[in-house]
Amino acid sequence: DAGVIQSPRHEVTEMGQEVTLRCKPISGHDYLFWYRQTMMRGLELLIYFNNNVPIDDSGMPEDRFSAKMPNASFSTLKIQPSEPRDSAVYFCASSPSGTGDQPQHFGDGTRLSIL
Amino acid sequence: QKEVEQNSGPLSVPEGAIASLNCTYSDRGSQSFFWYRQYSGKSPELIMFIYSNGDKEDGRFTAQLNKASQYVSLLIRDSQPSDSATYLCAVIGSAGNMLTFGGGTRLMVKP
Numbered sequence: 001d002a003g004v005i006q007s008p009r010h011e012v013t014e015m016g017q018e019v020t021l022r023c024k025p026i027s028g029h030d031y032l033f034w035y036r037q038t039m040m041r042g043l044e045l046l047i048y049f050n051n052n053v054p055i056d057d058s059g060m061p062e063d064r065f066s067a068k069m070p071n072a073s074f075s076t077l078k079i080q081p082s083e084p085r086d087s088a089v090y091f092c093a094s095s096p097s098g099t100g101d102q103p104q105h106f107g108d109g110t111r112l113s114i115l
Numbered sequence: 116q117k118e119v120e121q122n123s124g125p126l127s128v129p130e131g132a133i134a135s136l137n138c139t140y141s142d143r144g145s146q147s148f149f150w151y152r153q154y155s156g157k158s159p160e161l162i163m164f165i166y167s168n169g170d171k172e173d174g175r176f177t178a179q180l181n182k183a184s185q186y187v188s189l190l191i192r193d194s195q196p197s198d199s200a201t202y203l204c205a206v207i208g209s210a211g212n213m214l215t216f217g218g219g220t221r222l223m224v225k226p
Contacts, residue, residue, distance in 0.1 A: 033214075043159070043203065043216040056213060091158055103149065104214060106158040 002026070004107035006092050012113045018080040021110045024073055025094030033104060034067055034077050035091040043091070049075065082114045118142060119206050121217035129225055134191040136202050136220050141185070144209025148180055148187045151203040153219065159203055163189060194224040 005024040013019055025032045033048040047057040052069045060067070064083070069075040079086055089111050093104040120139050128134045136150075147166055151159035165171045165178040165187065177190040187206075191198055204217040 042218040045213055045215070048213065103161040103164060106160070109158050 004092055004094050004105055006090075006107035006110050008110060009108060010111045010113075012115065013082060014115050015083055016081045018078065019082045019086075019112060019114075021077040021090050021092075021112070023075045023077070023092030023107060025075070025092070026105055027073070029094035029096050029105075030072075031095040031097065031104075032069060032075050033093040033095070034075070035093065035106075036088045037091060037109075038088045046077070084114045087112055087114050117217070118208070118215045119204055119217035121202075121204050121220045123218055124221040125223050126220055127223045127225060128194050130194060130196060132194050132224075134194045134198065134222055134224070136189040136191075136204075136222065138187045138189075138204030138217055139185055140187070140204075140206045140208075140215075142206065142208040142210075143182075143185060145182075145185075145206045146209070147207040148178070149205040149207075149214070150176075150178060150187075150189045151205060151216075153201045153203060155200075191222075194222075196224050196226050198222060199224045 007022045030051050034046040035043050036046055037043045046059045047067045048055055049069045065079055067077045089109045091106050091109045093106045095104045096102045118141050150163040152162050153159045163176050163178040165180045168180050168182050171178045175192045179188045201219040201221045203219045205214045
C-alpha cells in the first residue's frame, strides 16, 4: 500500500515568496494532520481535518498560514508571505479514525528553508 | 509546564543492555499513549501504543502505563545499535483526537 505522500521533499525559497506544500493521505483514512518540526519546539500540530473539513486549526501560527483539503485525496498547506522563522520540516499524517485506536501514519516530510 | 515531557538525553546504553525511556503527561483524562521512533532525517514511525494501566509487550519492546502517576515508559531489551534514534512519546488527551508530542529522547546504543 502506498503511504502518505508529500511533495516537494525539499524547498528552498526567499523570504516573502509563497510556499505550497502538498499531501496525499492514505486511501480510506478520514483524518489528515499537518505538523511542523523544529529543534526548538519539537513536533507541533498545526491543523487537522476530518472528512475534508478543518476541525482544529489552533496550532496554525498566524494568518500567513492556510490549509485546505478540497477532496479526500489531497491537501495543501500554504505560507504567504514566507519568513525565515518558518524554516522547518513539515509533516503530513493520516489516520483511519480519530479515536486514538488507530495510529497516525506520517509522510516523509517537506524540509523547508526560507532564506 | 509542557503537556508531555521527556528527558531530551542523549541516553547512552551499551549494546545488549536495557534502555528505559520515560514520559510524563499533564492531562489526567488522557486515554491513549503512543511511542514513535524517529531516525535522523526521517519521519516518525509508530512502534507501540498502550491504553490500559500495566505493561504491554511486543518483541523487544515493552510499554508501561501508570495513569495514577501520569507516567508512561518504554523499555527496549537487548538494545542494538540500530535502535539509536529519537523516541517520541505522544498522548491523545481528554479533548479528543489530537496527538500531543513530547520533545523526544535521543537514544544512543554503543557497540
